[in-house]
Amino acid sequence: MTLLLKNLMLATPDAVIQRGYLMIDGERISAIGSGAPPQTLITQSLISTLQYPQIIDASNKLAIPGLVNAHTHLEQTFMRGHSANHSLLDWLRNYIWKLQGAMTLDDIRLACMLGMVEALRGGATTIIHHYKLPFTQEHSNVVLQAAQTLGVRLVLARGWADRGTNAESGESIIADLTRLFADWHGAADGRIMIANGPLAPWRCTPELLQRATELARAHGAVTHCHMNETQDEVTMTLKDTRGEMRPIEWFASLGLLGDDFHAVHGVWLSAHECDLLAEHHATVTHCPAANMILASGVAPVAQLLKQGVNVALATDGPASNDGQDMIEMMRLAAYLARVSSLDPQAMAPRQVLDMATVNGARALKSAGGRLEVGAPADIVLLDMNAAHIQPIGNTLSSLVYNARGSDVDTVFVNGRILLADKQLVGLDELALLAECRERAASLAQRAGIALD
Numbered sequence: 001m002t003l004l005l006k007n008l009m010l011a012t013p014d015a016v017i018q019r020g021y022l023m024i025d026g027e028r029i030s031a032i033g034s035g036a037p038p039q040t041l042i043t044q045s046l047i048s049t050l051q052y053p054q055i056i057d058a059s060n061k062l063a064i065p066g067l068v069n070a071h072t073h074l075e076q077t078f079m080r081g082h083s084a085n086h087s088l089l090d091w092l093r094n095y096i097w098k099l100q101g102a103m104t105l106d107d108i109r110l111a112c113m114l115g116m117v118e119a120l121r122g123g124a125t126t127i128i129h130h131y132k133l134p135f136t137q138e139h140s141n142v143v144l145q146a147a148q149t150l151g152v153r154l155v156l157a158r159g160w161a162d163r164g165t166n167a168e169s170g171e172s173i174i175a176d177l178t179r180l181f182a183d184w185h186g187a188a189d190g191r192i193m194i195a196n197g198p199l200a201p202w203r204c205t206p207e208l209l210q211r212a213t214e215l216a217r218a219h220g221a222v223t224h225c226h227m228n229e230t231q232d233e234v235t236m237t238l239k240d241t242r243g244e245m246r247p248i249e250w251f252a253s254l255g256l257l258g259d260d261f262h263a264v265h266g267v268w269l270s271a272h273e274c275d276l277l278a279e280h281h282a283t284v285t286h287c288p289a290a291n292m293i294l295a296s297g298v299a300p301v302a303q304l305l306k307q308g309v310n311v312a313l314a315t316d317g318p319a320s321n322d323g324q325d326m327i328e329m330m331r332l333a334a335y336l337a338r339v340s341s342l343d344p345q346a347m348a349p350r351q352v353l354d355m356a357t358v359n360g361a362r363a364l365k366s367a368g369g370r371l372e373v374g375a376p377a378d379i380v381l382l383d384m385n386a387a388h389i390q391p392i393g394n395t396l397s398s399l400v401y402n403a404r405g406s407d408v409d410t411v412f413v414n415g416r417i418l419l420a421d422k423q424l425v426g427l428d429e430l431a432l433l434a435e436c437r438e439r440a441a442s443l444a445q446r447a448g449i450a451l452d
């Protein structure tokens with residue numbers, strides 16, 4: 001398919017084009033520029049699309065690269081609304097683990113589909129789904145199939161814990177990871193990826209951390225783990241290592257850090273841990289909403305960026321955020337950086353957009369996350385002609401401080417339109433919502449959690 005968008009604003013890597021054009025040819029961006037599209041491109045799009053009128057006037061729309069939600073737990077879409085007034089460990093033990101334990105195959109499929117639809121509507125074209133449930137192959141297969149059907153890019157970071165509550169045997173974890181890499185890594189034209197997803201340092205043995213990371217590296221895949229989210233967790237690792245090592249230090253000693261490692265949260269980091277992350281070119285995945293909701297603390301994002309650490313942005317699971325809106329996440333990241341540093345210049349809109357796009361892509365070793373010729377056509381168009389946005393002074397400021405997920409108008413992933421004029425393409429959203437409402441209520445009942 002060839003498609004020519006004209007008269008739109010474009011957030012390119014270097015600047016914002018106020019009126020320009022963008023051409024999609026198949027899966028990639030084939031042309032981009034300012035002003036009116038050259039006649040050659042117009043002719044080319046007319047010739048190549050006999051069936052569809054594929055020159056679109058996108059006046060008042062802003063094109064940005066598809067956002068990368070660099071950490072979530074999609075199955076928690078059926079668990080939102082339970083995060084108020086609980087600390088992380090209390091919330092996990094009394095709500096989340098109970099609900100997770102009661103989920104059926106159908107619950108998982110529907111919760112993940114709903115989460116992906118919500119993410120897409122909030123501008124995410126790539127989702128790293130840290131899959132926490134030690135269930136059967138069928139459970140991960142239904143999630144991957146749902147992503148394939150919907151058309152988003154999904155990284156399934158296969159969660160695991162071989163210590164403590166819900167521990168699995170090391171052999172079954174390695175066997176399942178091996179199967180997932182063989183069956184799914186790179187599937188659907190590369191839209192589906194598998195990652196190694198140890199859940200947290202205090203839930204994993206060093207032997208299996210090393211084995212699983214080696215396995216991931218053999219497949220060119222990344223390792224994705226909750227790190228230093230709360231002070232209690234740092235204390236647990238210090239205790240495990242006889243007071244010698246904090247979590248990032250422990251992981252460094254095991255050879256786990258590298259440009260293929262994601263430290264999710266990274267709230268309680270010492271100066272030495274920040275240095276180690278920078279030295280190893282690791283990614284820190286910043287989850288501002290979840291850190292605020294669970295009162296975990298504030299990640300030292302400005303310091304990490306100053307040291308050259310790749311910081312990506314994420315919502316975290318709906319249970320500890322309540323939403324999957326990456327546009328909102330950009331705003332919260334900017335607010336949090338300012339209030340925590342008492343510096344109004346702590347984070348520029350461009351830095352926030354980079355965290356949500358190119359840094360997320362870099363974390364996955366992908367060249368995406370940029371609007372440029374040759375890049376994958378993962379593109380979001382926002383309708384900027386709205387009372388809460390106009391008039392626009394600085395385009396990127398308007399994007400970060402004024403726009404909302406509900407302004408996402410059109411979404412392309414790999415050149416395919418998944419959302420057009422705010423309507424999902426090829427999916428009955430109202431029917432999905434009705435089914436999810438019914439299933440989530442029955443899940444809470446089965447888990448013995450009262451809804452008020």
Ligand SMILES: [Zn+2]
Binds near residue numbers: 130316
């Ligand atoms: Zn998480």
